[in-house]
Amino acid sequence: MRLFELLLFLSNIGLFALTVLLKKGRRRIPVFVAGGIATLLLVIHWIVEGYRVQLFFPYCITVIFLAISVYSYFKKTGPQKIPRFMLGSAYTAIAVMLVVTAGLLYAFPVFKLPEPTGQFKVGTQTFHFVDTNREEIYDEAKEGKRELMVQVWYPAQAGTGKYAPLIPDTRILRYLAEDYGLPGFTFQHLKYVSSQAYPGAEISSAQTSFPLVLANPGNGSSRFLHTSQAENLASHGYIVAVIDHTYNTAATEFPDGRITTSTTNDLFSPGQDYQTGRKIRDKLGKVLTGDVTFVLDQFELIQSGEIPSHLKGRMDLGHVGVFGHSIGGATAYDASYDPRIAVGIDLDGGLYRLRDREGLRKPFLFINSESYFEKLKMVMDNRIYTDAELKRMGSTREWEDQVTEDKKLELERMRETVDEGGQALYIENTEHLNFTDVQFISPIFKMLGITGKIAPERANSVINAYMLDFFDRYLKNQGGVLMKGPDSRFPEVKFVNLPFAPLQVDN
Numbered sequence: 001m002r003l004f005e006l007l008l009f010l011s012n013i014g015l016f017a018l019t020v021l022l023k024k025g026r027r028r029i030p031v032f033v034a035g036g037i038a039t040l041l042l043v044i045h046w047i048v049e050g051y052r053v054q055l056f057f058p059y060c061i062t063v064i065f066l067a068i069s070v071y072s073y074f075k076k077t078g079p080q081k082i083p084r085f086m087l088g089s090a091y092t093a094i095a096v097m098l099v100v101t102a103g104l105l106y107a108f109p110v111f112k113l114p115e116p117t118g119q120f121k122v123g124t125q126t127f128h129f130v131d132t133n134r135e136e137i138y139d140e141a142k143e144g145k146r147e148l149m150v151q152v153w154y155p156a157q158a159g160t161g162k163y164a165p166l167i168p169d170t171r172i173l174r175y176l177a178e179d180y181g182l183p184g185f186t187f188q189h190l191k192y193v194s195s196q197a198y199p200g201a202e203i204s205s206a207q208t209s210f211p212l213v214l215a216n217p218g219n220g221s222s223r224f225l226h227t228s229q230a231e232n233l234a235s236h237g238y239i240v241a242v243i244d245h246t247y248n249t250a251a252t253e254f255p256d257g258r259i260t261t262s263t264t265n266d267l268f269s270p271g272q273d274y275q276t277g278r279k280i281r282d283k284l285g286k287v288l289t290g291d292v293t294f295v296l297d298q299f300e301l302i303q304s305g306e307i308p309s310h311l312k313g314r315m316d317l318g319h320v321g322v323f324g325h326s327i328g329g330a331t332a333y334d335a336s337y338d339p340r341i342a343v344g345i346d347l348d349g350g351l352y353r354l355r356d357r358e359g360l361r362k363p364f365l366f367i368n369s370e371s372y373f374e375k376l377k378m379v380m381d382n383r384i385y386t387d388a389e390l391k392r393m394g395s396t397r398e399w400e401d402q403v404t405e406d407k408k409l410e411l412e413r414m415r416e417t418v419d420e421g422g423q424a425l426y427i428e429n430t431e432h433l434n435f436t437d438v439q440f441i442s443p444i445f446k447m448l449g450i451t452g453k454i455a456p457e458r459a460n461s462v463i464n465a466y467m468l469d470f471f472d473r474y475l476k477n478q479g480g481v482l483m484k485g486p487d488s489r490f491p492e493v494k495f496v497n498l499p500f501a502p503l504q505v506d507n
Helices: 003-021 028-049 053-074 084-107 170-179 184-192 223-235 274-304 327-335 370-380 387-393 397-419 456-475
Strands: 121-135 145-156 210-216 239-244 251-253 259-261 315-325 343-347 364-369 423-427 493-495
Touching (some): 003 028, 003 084, 053 184, 121 223, 121 274, 170 184, 210 327, 223 239, 223 456, 274 315, 274 397, 315 327, 364 370, 364 397, 370 423, 387 397, 423 456
Parallel strands (some): 210 239, 210 315, 315 343, 343 364
Antiparallel strands (some): 121 145, 145 239, 251 259, 423 493
């Protein structure tokens, strides 16, 4: 909670207490003074911190108390008697409003992202790319070429000025909230959350070049929700480019003011038969993988100076990595077939296009949530769901049998990359969204099981440590300690013993 909004809230509690506890004849001056203080705090809060909808009730209470106290202080006539029922109802309403406000401030805090752990300051810049060779197939109008917004975080010289906001494109906030089933106004406070990066800062001169890492958000997510991961890698000497996959993100704002929203959510619905759903998902996956290939092409043009940028000549394109979350993790895996990409990381994402090509012969790291690992373990243990479990899941045996066949092939693909120097592990007490900055937005997500029991700061710290160690090993030829096995510093990390012999897969 920010300082002045906290003081404003406490001043409202004080006003309420004075009104209730003091006798009518003795409360006039104290309430008048306290009302003036609350009003001053409200004005400072609006000017310095900015208003937000979660404080609507304190705003109303402050104004009402100010009006009543001013009227009472200056009026000539004696005090009017207010019926006890009306007075009690007013006190009850104010108490309820204060309790609701406390809940809203707890549920939707103006939080602070974890500070990057590396030695570099971090800069950020955003690019708009248009792929003239690909038609946009997910625009409902089916017009235009494929357009992408890509945000880059990089090692910077000593930063000056203010940090960039976490989400500068504030018009997309209502779409992010609606994507989580919340009213559009509930995420408006995120416009006050700061990143840890300086916009447009000069790239660091400490090294001649830095490895490039491309990143992919999950379905319905956003590039902004991987800010802490990108900033941390950048602080350790990486240039990190996070791609907003247009029409697969919750919302993307373009430089001309257009906003696109997700048109691919229905692709993940079990409404159709499994085989059709797999083909649709593979088709989307091919587009997402094409985005990564295209963005890498653009960074080659930036490197050569054909696209103007202060990143010209500063990327080590001989050492390129990729990572992603959910379907973005599958994208990272699929994109790694590109010979220009050396290694990749999948954060809790099931793979797609499994039957399109042979296994990936490169080091690849799979970091899964505990809940996703449990699904994989069922396949490894050849355990089938009971009828009661299927009913609780709202699924069918036919559907889950086909899922199992895909997971068998996925486990085989994972094992092949581990043989090339990769790893597969999971983190205890994590859920799917612990791999994004969603976990910082609200503590109620943990209560609802959207994120796991692990503290968000701890989950972020563990994930960042293993990502950095893996990229350091293969893109900088250093580190790699955490890839050797369990480490006492990270007891929640469990290494997965994948079956050595391939599982029987029905094609």
